[in-house]
Amino acid sequence: MENYEEKNYPTGQEAVPPIQNGEENPTDIVMQKRRNIVSYLHDMVFLLAGVLLVFLLLFRVVVVSGPSMNNTLMDGDYLLLLNNVFYFPPKQGDIIVATKDSFENGEPIIKRVIATEGQWVDIDFTSGIVYVDDVPLEEPYVNTPTNLQEGIQFPLQVAEGCVFVMGDNRNNSKDSRNPEIGLIDTREILGKAVFLVFPGTSVDTGKREYNRIGVIG
Numbered sequence: 495m496e497n498y499e500e501k502n503y504p505t506g507q508e509a510v511p512p513i514q515n516g517e518e519n520p521t522d523i524v525m526q527k528r529r530n531i532v533s534y535l536h537d538m539v540f541l542l543a544g545v546l547l548v549f550l551l552l553f554r555v556v557v558v559s560g561p562s563m564n565n566t567l568m569d570g571d572y573l574l575l576l577n578n579v580f581y582f583p584p585k586q587g588d589i590i591v592a593t594k595d596s597f598e599n600g601e602p603i604i605k606r607v608i609a610t611e612g613q614w615v616d617i618d619f620t621s622g623i624v625y626v627d628d629v630p631l632e633e634p635y636v637n638t639p640t641n642l643q644e645g646i647q648f649p650l651q652v653a654e655g656c657v658f659v660m661g662d663n664r665n666n667s668k669d670s671r672n673p674e675i676g677l678i679d680t681r682e683i684l685g686k687a688v689f690l691v692f693p694g695t696s697v698d699t700g701k702r703e704y705n706r707i708g709v710i711g
Contacts (some may be wrong), residue, residue: 552580554685556591556602558694562661562668563589563604564637566710567687570694573604573710575685584609584657584680586626589687589710592659597674602684605659605669606635609652616649617671622664625649635711637663644671653678 558571566589567573575591584590588607590614591601609615616625622639624631641664652658656677661667669675687710693702 552577553688555691556604556684556687558604561666561697562663563606564663564666564697566606566635566662567604567690567692568625568696571690571706572692572694573687573692574689577685578683581683581686582680584610584683584686586613588658590678591684591687592661592678593684594675594678594682596676597668603669603675604687605661605667605678607657608660608670609658611652611654611656613658614649614651615658616642619643622695625673626658635662638665640664642671644668645673646671646676653677657683 503681554575554577556573556575558567558569558573560569574603584607586607586609589604590607591602591604593602597603608624608631614625614627616628617623617640618625619641622641624633624640635647650658658670659670659675659678660671670677690710693704693706695701696703
């Protein structure tokens with residue numbers, strides 16, 4: 495056993511034996527832990543910044559205004575919109591947000607794609623059935639049959655680079671049936687609605703139905 499030289503220490507302090515070979519200094523251990531924590535926090539900040547940047551590039555948040563998409567979407571619903579840079583080409587059945595200078599000063603509209611370029615659209619306004627390329631569409635998402643004629647003449651072929659859109663609440667929606675809107679140029683599409691983040695008030699219950707949160711079909 496080694497003998498340590500006795501020294502006088504201030505009252506309240508104990509003698510600390512010198513560090514032997516192979517032993518770590520407690521101060522160094524504490525400093526190393528602090529450096530590890532700082533490094534971890536640094537990495538987390540950069541990771542979160544990267545995730546936020548990707549999110550801002552890919553998505554934007556939009557709010558539904560009006561009843562034209564009832565009951566698929568409600569007035570006041572908050573949606574995640576996949577930006578148009580990453581969304582193309584539009585497909586039949588997609589729910590999109592677009593701007594149209596000829597309609598309400600270019601305010602964004604949210605509608606469902608019914609037909610894409612080159613396809614023929616026809617509507618039997620008596621039965622409320624929509625035909626695309628002479629095939630009747632199965633539309634479980636509509637709130638009402640398509641009985642409202644708004645001025646566009648059918649049958650209609652969708653022009654190149656355009657889509658034909660309608661709201662799901664067919665008899666309370668201004669859409670491609672209306673000459674003010676007509677066909678939507680794909681360059682006017684802001685993006686595709688992909689996720690319902692926060693629900694608006696339901697027209698049926700007057701409440702927010704949180705079970706509606708999720709992927710938009």
